[in-house]
Amino acid sequence: MEEFLQSEEYATHAIALLEDRGVSLEDIAECARYLQADYHVDLRTEELLDSVKKVISKREVQFAIMTAVELDRQAEKGTMVDKELENLVESDAPLYGTDEVLAYGICNLYGSIALTNFGFIDKKKYGVIDRLNREGKKKGICHTFLDDIVGAIAAAAASRFAHRWER
Amino acid sequence: MEEFLQSEEYATHAIALLEDRGVSLEDIAECARYLQADYHVDLRTEELLDSVKKVISKREVQFAIMTAVELDRQAEKGTMVDKELENLVESDAPLYGTDEVLAYGICNLYGSIALTNFGFIDKKKYGVIDRLNREGKKKGICHTFLDDIVGAIAAAAASRFAHRWER
Amino acid sequence: MEEFLQSEEYATHAIALLEDRGVSLEDIAECARYLQADYHVDLRTEELLDSVKKVISKREVQFAIMTAVELDRQAEKGTMVDKELENLVESDAPLYGTDEVLAYGICNLYGSIALTNFGFIDKKKYGVIDRLNREGKKKGICHTFLDDIVGAIAAAAASRFAHRWER
C-alpha cells in the first residue's frame, strides 16, 4: 500500500466523486457567479469555471471532498460504526457543525472574503446547494457534508476571482 | 506600567469604546435577533442582550474591540505612520481583509455557526451594521473595522443563543 | 429516528469512545499540564482534569471526537467506500491535513493560545500523543484523526486554564 496518487489524479478522482453525487463543476461555477453578481452584473458562469478548477487543484480541497463524500455515503448506507453519529449526519442536525468545519478548511485557503461568501451562500442556499439540501431530506439520501463543501468551493472560487479581477 | 486591568474592567472599557463610536449593546442584540429570527419568530431583542454581554465578557473579544477602534480612529484622524495603510483603512478597500480577520477571531470562539452567521450579516448589512457602513463613507469618519467587529459579536451572540436553546 | 441525545449524554458517549480507543481523561490532562509547565512548574495533572472535562462538555468537541473516531475505525477495518481515502487515512499521509482541520475546529473555540499550543504538542508528540502515533503505525491500527483530536483537547484545556489563572 502507501502508494499515493499524483495531485492531478486526486483532482480527477475528486471531480468524479462530485459528479457521482450529482454535482457538476458548472453547478459550482454558477454558485460562484451568483456570489460575484453584485460586483460584476454581466459575469457568465463560464468565466468562473477556471477558478473552480483551480480551487479543486489544491490537495487539501481534494482531500476535504473525499472525506465529506465518504461520511455522507456511510450515513446514507447506514454503515457507520457509531449509530449516534450516523443519526446526526443522516438527519443533518443543525448544531452538528463538523460539516462546516470541513468547509472552512477550504475557505480559509482563500482568505477572509471566501469565509464571508460561504456564510452568505450557506444561508441563502442558492442553486445546486438548495437542490442538495432538499434531496438530502429524502429517506436514504444524505448530503449533510456535500452541500457545505460545494458552498465552500464556490465561495473560494468567487474570492479567487475577485482578487484576480482587482489586479 | 505593565499594570493590567481586571477582566471586568476591560469589559467596561470595551463597552464604553463601542458607545463612544455610536454602538449600543441593544444595537448589537437587535442584529443577533435578526440572525435568529428564522428559527424563533417571536424572539425579542432583550432576550439576546444577555448573550451579547457574555460574548463581550471574554478577554479576546475585549481586546479585538480595542484594537479595531484604535485602527479606525487613527485612520479617521490621519495619524497613521503608514499612509498607504491609512488610505486602505480610511477608504474601506474591499480587498483589505484584515478587518474580517479580526472579526473571525471573535466568531471562531463560538464555533462554525457563528462564522456562518457573520458571513450572512456582513453581506446583508442589517441595522447598526448598515448605519456604520453608510456613516463610514463620509469624510472624516471611519468604521472599517468596527462594522465587522459588531457583526462578529452579533453572530457570536446568536450562535451562543442557538446552542443554549437546544439544551 | 431523529431523536438526539442530551448534551451530557453526548459527553458520556464521547468519553467512552476515547477510552475504547485507549485514551483516558488523565492522559489528556497530562498533555495539558506539559503545555503549561513553563508557566506553572508545580502544576499537577489533576489540576488540569477539570479543564479537560469542561472542553469535552462542549457539543462541537463531542461531535469532533465522534467523527474522528469513526474515520479511524473505518480505515482500520478497511470498510471505507473510497479506497484512495482509506489509503491516505490508514497510512497517516503527512499532507492529508483533514485531521488537523477537525482539530482546529476544537482549538478555535479556545482562542489563539489554544492554536499555538496545538502546533507545539503536535510536533513534540508528548505522552499519549506519542503513544497513539507509534501504535497507529502498526498494521490494523489507525489513530490518524485521534492523535490530533487528543492534542487539540489538551491544547484547549491548557489555554482555558491559562485564561482562568490570570483572572
Add this chain to the structure above:
Amino acid sequence: MEEFLQSEEYATHAIALLEDRGVSLEDIAECARYLQADYHVDLRTEELLDSVKKVISKREVQFAIMTAVELDRQAEKGTMVDKELENLVESDAPLYGTDEVLAYGICNLYGSIALTNFGFIDKKKYGVIDRLNREGKKKGICHTFLDDIVGAIAAAAASRFAHRWER
C-alpha cells in the same frame, strides 16, 4: 485619495517595512528552513527564499504586515489613542492574543500544516523571532505583532515548500 497601489508595489512596500523593522527575507527563509529540517536535512536557506517571496506576494499577507507594523510603531511611539491598548501591546501581554489572530490570517492561506508550523516556531522562538522577542522587551522598542507575523510567514513558506516537494 482612494488610489491604491498595484499588488507588486504593496509587496515592495511590505518588504521595505520588514527591513526597516530589522527583518530580512533571508531571516524569514532561515526560520522556514528550520521548520523543514526534520524532513530535508540538507536544505539550504536559499531554497526557501522563493517560497517566502511567494507568500509575501499575496495581498492579504502584505496588508497583515502593514497593519502589524503600524500597531507596533504606534505602541513604540506612545501615540495610541487608547492607553490601555498601548499598555497591552507595548508590554506584549501574554493573553492579548490579537497578534496571533493576525498571524493566523496568514497561516490559514497555506493550510493546516502552516498552522502547526506556526504554533511550533512561536513556542521555540528560533532565529530572528527570538531576536525580535528579546529586543522587544527593551524600553522604547515594540515587536509584539512583528514576531508573530514573521513566524507566520516562515510557517506558511515551509508549508508551501512541503506541498510542492511532494508533487
